[in-house]
Amino acid sequence: xxxxxxxxxxxxxxSDWITNLFSNWGMATDWATFLLYLIGAAVxxxxxxxxxxxxxWAERKIIGRLQDRVGPxxxxxxxxFQSVADMVKIFIKEHIIPTGVDPxxxxxxxxxxxxxxxxxxxxxxxxxxxxGSNLNVAxxxxxxxGGLGEVGVMMAGWGSNNKYALISAFRASAQMISxxxxxxxxxxxxxLLSSSMSMNDIVNAxxxxxxxxxxxxxxxxxxxxxAENGRAPFDLAEAESELVAxxxxxxxxxxxxxxxxxxxxxxxxxxxxxxxLFLGGWKGPGAExxxxxxxxxxxxxxxxxxxxxxxxxxSFPRYRIDQMMNINWKFLTPISxxxxxxxxxxSKLVEPVGQNMQYLVILIINLGLFFLSFRILNNQNKKKVVxxxxxxxxxxxxxxxxxxxxxxxx
Amino acid sequence: xxxxWLYIGIFVVISLALPAVAILLARILSPKKPxxxxxxxxxxxxxxxxxxxxxFRIQYYLYALVFLxxxxxxxxxxxxxxxxxxxxxxxxxxxIIFISILFGGFLYVWRxxxxxxx
Numbered sequence: 001x002x003x004x005x006x007x008x009x010x011x012x013x014x015s016d017w018i019t020n021l022f023s024n025w026g027m028a029t030d031w032a033t034f035l036l037y038l039i040g041a042a043v044x045x046x047x048x049x050x051x052x053x054x055x056x057w058a059e060r061k062i063i064g065r066l067q068d069r070v071g072p073x074x075x076x077x078x079x080x081f082q083s084v085a086d087m088v089k090i091f092i093k094e095h096i097i098p099t100g101v102d103p104x105x106x107x108x109x110x111x112x113x114x115x116x117x118x119x120x121x122x123x124x125x126x127x128x129x130x131x132g133s134n135l136n137v138a139x140x141x142x143x144x145x146g147g148l149g150e151v152g153v154m155m156a157g158w159g160s161n162n163k164y165a166l167i168s169a170f171r172a173s174a175q176m177i178s179x180x181x182x183x184x185x186x187x188x189x190x191x192l193l194s195s196s197m198s199m200n201d202i203v204n205a206x207x208x209x210x211x212x213x214x215x216x217x218x219x220x221x222x223x224x225x226x227a228e229n230g231r232a233p234f235d236l237a238e239a240e241s242e243l244v245a246x247x248x249x250x251x252x253x254x255x256x257x258x259x260x261x262x263x264x265x266x267x268x269x270x271x272x273x274x275x276x277l278f279l280g281g282w283k284g285p286g287a288e289x290x291x292x293x294x295x296x297x298x299x300x301x302x303x304x305x306x307x308x309x310x311x312x313x314x315s316f317p318r319y320r321i322d323q324m325m326n327i328n329w330k331f332l333t334p335i336s337x338x339x340x341x342x343x344x345x346x347s348k349l350v351e352p353v354g355q356n357m358q359y360l361v362i363l364i365i366n367l368g369l370f371f372l373s374f375r376i377l378n379n380q381n382k383k384k385v386v387x388x389x390x391x392x393x394x395x396x397x398x399x400x401x402x403x404x405x406x407x408x409x410x
Numbered sequence: 411x412x413x414x415w416l417y418i419g420i421f422v423v424i425s426l427a428l429p430a431v432a433i434l435l436a437r438i439l440s441p442k443k444p445x446x447x448x449x450x451x452x453x454x455x456x457x458x459x460x461x462x463x464x465x466f467r468i469q470y471y472l473y474a475l476v477f478l479x480x481x482x483x484x485x486x487x488x489x490x491x492x493x494x495x496x497x498x499x500x501x502x503x504x505x506i507i508f509i510s511i512l513f514g515g516f517l518y519v520w521r522x523x524x525x526x527x528x
Contacts, residue, residue: 042424092439099449187484246412323430
């Protein structure tokens with residue numbers, strides 16, 4: 001094997017080398033496979049966790065710049081080793097365990113939360129040869145693992161013997177389960193277009209990235225994934241001004257660090273899933289011949305999506321909880337159901353014409369529904385403003401309210 | 411196929427083990443100097459009173475119920491989506507009727523006010 005072949009696909013080359021090594025040692029094939037998977041899983045998990053260090057630094061830096069601050073700038077060039085220093089610090093901090101906690105959920109919660117984020121990495125195809133697992137029900141696995149995160153949040157809130165943590169956990173889990181509904185419904189459409197639930201097949205079927213076919217669906221998915229991650233503008237669970245700090249208030253030391261890691265890693269993981277489902281995953285010019293390029297494309301696409309999320313986090317004010325619930329239940333959910341119904345009906349009607357025609361019809365449905373729904377939304381907003389201007393409904397404030405019309409006239 | 415499940419199994423164990431090992435390591439490395447005041451619940455900075463595991467609002471329960479219905483429905487819809495290319499128009503219309511029944515239920519829940527936050 002020469003260097004060029006190795007550089008073209010290093011991961012597979014290394015795994016082949018390990019397999020050869022094991023067979024030379026005279027190990028049974030089953031054991032060799034098991035050990036290979038063990039090594040692969042450990043490497044993937046650890047590298048995902050270590051990547052978090054970079055993401056924490058980058059996000060703090062970007063948010064700092066967006067808010068006209070410098071961000072971390074002390075340790076290393078541009079403060080790049082800030083999160084390493086933070087990690088070392090948090091490793092040797094004392095674990096304060098408050099009296100009266102419910103020990104099992106309290107200690108298990110950070111582990112479950114991090115695991116729920118990490119598990120998603122098992123099904124992401126990084127290139128056409130390198131993937132964790134080509135599971136044939138990967139999409140359902142994705143939803144199931146998403147549910148595990150809510151269990152972690154509930155455990156943290158319930159276990160920590162703190163009313164604010166409990167309220168925050170209820171809020172967070174209500175938010176997360178709510179936004180899982182439009183997400184799951186939109187997930188159906190890539191599955192339908194590629195007629196497979198495996199991530200590898202979904203990527204392989206994307207000759208055109210699905211974002212060009214269903215832009216509105218991708219937008220709904222993006223909003224839902226931001227909300228599911230509990231990031232601003234949907235960071236109700238961590239509303240510092242109302243809930244002290246959220247469901248992780250009673251945690252300290254590395255247990256708190258794990259919540260932090262889960263939060264930042266989840267942002268990138270959902271960007272990874274988004275770019276796999278809608279942006280063509282590892283696909284790009286020359287990616288099939290040179291698998292390394294595929295992994296590079298995937299990371300680049302996910303970084304763009306992740307940056308978009310950070311940008312939104314730095315720019316938007318927080319929603320009120322009723323507004324957030326209304327966005328989901330009264331806008332995203334019905335609109336995504338309608339989108340799904342229209343897509344399955346019309347693309348079946350034009351199926352004899354060919355696949356390109358199907359894509360065109362789905363695109364038209366998407367754009368039409370986008371403009372229609374925002375039209376409806378705008379009209380409702382106008383109505384709301386008209387209803388609120390007349391202060392007749394608030395008689396208490398009327399007599400001494402300097403700003404109401406009657407007083408200024410008199 | 412079994413190999414893929416094996417990988418998932420290994421990965422689940424690894425991803426639970428990694429944070430657990432890290433926390434255990436930190437537990438060993440970190441100082442342990444508990445005292446009574448430090449270990450009291452922080453809550454919001456004030457002294458805590460009354461029971462913590464309080465009753466919470468029925469609203470959360472309603473959301474959870476509606477979510478459950480939708481999630482089960484999506485699980486039913488995934489086979490339809492996978493088999494979509496082989497389905498005839500009649501089957502697609504059946505699927506649409508299935509979704510519309512659910513949509514009707516959704517509108518009923520909406521009218522009943524279960525989806526508005528008081």
